[in-house]
Amino acid sequence: MKRGLNILVVGVGGQGNILLSKILGEVLLNTGYDVKISEVHGMAQRGGSVVTYVKAAEKVFSPLIDIAQADFILAFEKLEALRWLGYLKKEGTLIYSDYEIPPVSVITGAYEYPDVERILREIGVRAYKVEVKKLLSSLGNSRVQNTLMLGFFSRFLDIDEALFKKSIERNVKREFIEINLKAFELGRRIEMCEVEK
Amino acid sequence: MKMLLLGNWAVARGCYEAGVKVATAYPGTPSTEIIEAIAQYDGIYCEWAPNEKVALEVAIGAAIYGRRAICSMKHVGLNVAADPLFTASYTGINAGLLIAVADDPGMHSSQNEQDTRNIAKAAKVPVIEPADSQECIDFVKIGFEISEKFDTPVILRLTTRVAHSQSVVEEGQREEIEFEYKKDIQKYVMMPAMARPRHEFVEKRLKSLKELSETIEINKVEQGTQKMAFIASGIAYQYVKEAYPDAWVLKLGMVWPLPERLIKDFCSKFEKVYVVEELDPFLEENIKAIGINNIVGKEIFKLTGEYSPSFIKKAVETKEIEIPYKVEQKLPPRLPVLCPGCPHRGIFYVLSRLKDVIITGDIGCYTLGALSPFNAMDSCICMGASIGMAHGISNASDKKQKVIAVIGDSTFVHSGITGIVDAVYNGSDILVMILDNSTTGMTGHQDHPATGYTIKGQETYKLDLVALCKVLGCSVVEEINPYKINENFEKIRKLLAVSGVKVVIAKAPCRLHRRYKFTISKRYIDFEKCKNCKLCLRLGCPAISIKEKPTIDENLCLACGMCENVCKFGAISTQKEQ
Numbered sequence: 001m002k003r004g005l006n007i008l009v010v011g012v013g014g015q016g017n018i019l020l021s022k023i024l025g026e027v028l029l030n031t032g033y034d035v036k037i038s039e040v041h042g043m044a045q046r047g048g049s050v051v052t053y054v055k056a057a058e059k060v061f062s063p064l065i066d067i068a069q070a071d072f073i074l075a076f077e078k079l080e081a082l083r084w085l086g087y088l089k090k091e092g093t094l095i096y097s098d099y100e101i102p103p104v105s106v107i108t109g110a111y112e113y114p115d116v117e118r119i120l121r122e123i124g125v126r127a128y129k130v131e132v133k134k135l136l137s138s139l140g141n142s143r144v145q146n147t148l149m150l151g152f153f154s155r156f157l158d159i160d161e162a163l164f165k166k167s168i169e170r171n172v173k174r175e176f177i178e179i180n181l182k183a184f185e186l187g188r189r190i191e192m193c194e195v196e197k
Numbered sequence: 198m199k200m201l202l203l204g205n206w207a208v209a210r211g212c213y214e215a216g217v218k219v220a221t222a223y224p225g226t227p228s229t230e231i232i233e234a235i236a237q238y239d240g241i242y243c244e245w246a247p248n249e250k251v252a253l254e255v256a257i258g259a260a261i262y263g264r265r266a267i268c269s270m271k272h273v274g275l276n277v278a279a280d281p282l283f284t285a286s287y288t289g290i291n292a293g294l295l296i297a298v299a300d301d302p303g304m305h306s307s308q309n310e311q312d313t314r315n316i317a318k319a320a321k322v323p324v325i326e327p328a329d330s331q332e333c334i335d336f337v338k339i340g341f342e343i344s345e346k347f348d349t350p351v352i353l354r355l356t357t358r359v360a361h362s363q364s365v366v367e368e369g370q371r372e373e374i375e376f377e378y379k380k381d382i383q384k385y386v387m388m389p390a391m392a393r394p395r396h397e398f399v400e401k402r403l404k405s406l407k408e409l410s411e412t413i414e415i416n417k418v419e420q421g422t423q424k425m426a427f428i429a430s431g432i433a434y435q436y437v438k439e440a441y442p443d444a445w446v447l448k449l450g451m452v453w454p455l456p457e458r459l460i461k462d463f464c465s466k467f468e469k470v471y472v473v474e475e476l477d478p479f480l481e482e483n484i485k486a487i488g489i490n491n492i493v494g495k496e497i498f499k500l501t502g503e504y505s506p507s508f509i510k511k512a513v514e515t516k517e518i519e520i521p522y523k524v525e526q527k528l529p530p531r532l533p534v535l536c537p538g539c540p541h542r543g544i545f546y547v548l549s550r551l552k553d554v555i556i557t558g559d560i561g562c563y564t565l566g567a568l569s570p571f572n573a574m575d576s577c578i579c580m581g582a583s584i585g586m587a588h589g590i591s592n593a594s595d596k597k598q599k600v601i602a603v604i605g606d607s608t609f610v611h612s613g614i615t616g617i618v619d620a621v622y623n624g625s626d627i628l629v630m631i632l633d634n635s636t637t638g639m640t641g642h643q644d645h646p647a648t649g650y651t652i653k654g655q656e657t658y659k660l661d662l663v664a665l666c667k668v669l670g671c672s673v674v675e676e677i678n679p680y681k682i683n684e685n686f687e688k689i690r691k692l693l694a695v696s697g698v699k700v701v702i703a704k705a706p707c708r709l710h711r712r713y714k715f716t717i718s719k720r721y722i723d724f725e726k727c728k729n730c731k732l733c734l735r736l737g738c739p740a741i742s743i744k745e746k747p748t749i750d751e752n753l754c755l756a757c758g759m760c761e762n763v764c765k766f767g768a769i770s771t772q773k774e775q
């Protein structure tokens with residue numbers, strides 16, 4: 001992985017992007033890379049569109065991931081997957097949650113929530129959908145979508161599972177470690193099915 | 198051990214290791230975490246101040262007494278603190294004084310994009326600028342050394358991408374440093390007779406700082422293999438390195454005063470040198486001023502917003518970047534909204550229904566009242582401005598125009614109080630609504646004098662806003678419950694007719710604050726009873742959305758019950774349909 005790894009984590013404020021980025025960043029640091037993570041704070045957290053950048057390489061300079069430079073986009077919300085798609089490399093992969101949070105512009109009727117699957121198919125991007133809603137209700141907790149998605153994503157990286165778990169244990173508040181580990185494992189076991197192009 | 202650390206946390210770590218004894222701030226994104234992180238260490242006195250001016254004054258006091266001190270703020274906070282800064286530059290310090298100021302290129306959460314280097318230059322104080330988290334730790338220590346050696350406050354300039362990025366650091370040990378206090382009125386009492394020689398001193402100091410800048414190790418030339426050359430500092434340096442890893446770079450860690458000889462020497466080696474800096478052409482203009490003309494700057498790089506490696510490449514090579522996956526369709530924008538359960542929602546719902554009223558806004562979560570679906574705000578300028586502006590508007594219209602000023606509790610303490618004093622003194626007819634959610638919401642739940650808790654969460658004297666406003670001479674001071682929408686509508690309409698400065702304190706704690714417990718009973722919509730009138734959607738609660746009829750997302754609902762008050766058909770209740 002000499003040329004490095006650029007991961008964009010996108011979603012809606014309050015979905016736990018920043019925590020997930022930290023967990024992921026620590027995993028990559030422990031595999032011997034230089035790592036930088038950049039996050040957005042402030043107004044964007046109030047239900048706005050949010051992105052964090054996780055970069056790993058022998059030496060990382062800019063904490064930003066540029067347009068057309070991401071190896072992976074990890075999207076916690078469908079519409080946000082579309083919004084940030086321009087950041088994906090030609091050979092990059094999109095992993096997105098089927099979770100739908102309509103923005104106020106949709107709720108008030110000014111816009112329509114787009115048909116994400118259709119647009120992705122038309123664009124022809126390599127994408128995996130995770131049926132998060134269903135899986136989360138089987139866990140009985142809605143707040144662990146981030147670690148569930150991480151579990152699924154971890155299979156794309158050639159990194160020891162134990163490193164992920166250790167990083168979760170270190171970064172999640174004690175009372176939530178167990179449920180997050182469960183979510184991670186569940187994510188890791190999901191059947192892989194690529195969205196048809 | 199190597200670890201990832203946020204830039205702001207790294208500044209805090211640097212302060213701990215540098216033996217800082219006093220740390221003060223008013224919260225402001227992207228600077229907030231600095232003092233929050235320092236508060237986690239024992240042995241450092243740490244506080245939230247009511248505003249940046251007071252914060253800096255506290256830090257100046259500590260430094261003069263002989264203890265290393267830091268004060269942190271965002272760029273607009275430095276405007277508030279400019280008054281003590283300009284004179285502290287004259288008095289100098291005793292133990293080191295560092296002012297960490299975070300600029301926000303791109304305005305991720307700010308009302309303007311000003312460049313701190315300009316104020317620093319005007320105040321004649323040195324500026325150092327780290328480019329990653331490890332440099333944040335190192336530069337804090339270097340900053341204190343400069344401060345003490347040259348008897349000056351030092352500005353540590355950050356930008357959002359350094360303050361809010363995590364990169365790898367190695368932590369060191371704390372060093373205990375103390376200086377003795379010596380009474381010295383020639384130095385610390387700035388009346389004309391004593392200030393005059395201090396101005397001479399400041400000019401001399403600037404000269405010696407210039408010399409330091411020539412040799413200090415944080416200003417360095419990085420050799421390249423390609424005949425391209427750049428001058429950059431801070432995050433712009435990282436972008437340059439990523440875009441052109443083989444180019445020559447003069448990396449400036451000390452960005453004011455500038456190392457003139459070093460720059461001259463560097464520029465003489467190349468036909469053309471690119472100066473890359475976000476915001477103002479500060480380096481560029483000051484480099485041109487020393488007679489160097491083979492530099493390229495703002496004629497190709499923009500004056501606004503954030504840079505990126507590809508932006509720099511594009512500007513230098515005038516080449517477009519290809520985007521492999523383009524979404525042609527215009528996507529629905531996702532602007533920030535008031536959180537589910539937010540007490541401000543009730544107030545803005547009411548305000549959005551008032552006719553012929555001008556509403557002056559202020560800085561905080563409630564600025565979001567300006568956005569859809571409320572559109573209930575006419576202005577937002579700076580901390581504390583809403584009250585003075587309301588007073589101005591009212592008088593400009595010979596008091597014919599009804600004006601309401603909205604302001605948060607934290608902002609009111611920051612700089613709203615003086616606005617009330619002015620309005621009462623000059624016989625204004627305005628309504629001031631203090632949206633009191635018992636915290637500083639926007640920046641992430643910091644305490645302030647009216648919450649009754651210190652930065653360490655210890656109980657302290659609680660400023661009573663009702664009593665205060667009465668003492669200030671307001672004609673009416675009332676507390677209301679923001680969730681009681683219908684009742685409040687009538688009350689506010691009646692109050693608008695009363696003369697004098699009326700204050701309504703809409704009091705309910707931030708729904709997301711851990712300190713306040715709520716008995717949760719979520720609301721549900723009964724499809725049978727729902728007439729699909731969509732009135733509930735006008736609340737703009739993120740938990741309520743519409744498929745065929747409105748529904749409430751159980752995961753998002755924070756059980757405030759406001760929507761139940763809005764529905765005229767009793768379709769919303771705590772009963773879940775079976």
Ligand code: SF4
Pocket residue numbers: 722726727728729730731732733734747763764765766767768769
């Ligand atoms: S306000 Fe009541 S009746 Fe109207 S759409 Fe909402 S739930 Fe239905």
Ligand code: SF4
Pocket residue numbers: 537538539719720736738739740741749753754755756757758759760761
């Ligand atoms: S759905 Fe109703 S009760 Fe729940 S948070 Fe929104 S307004 Fe409050």
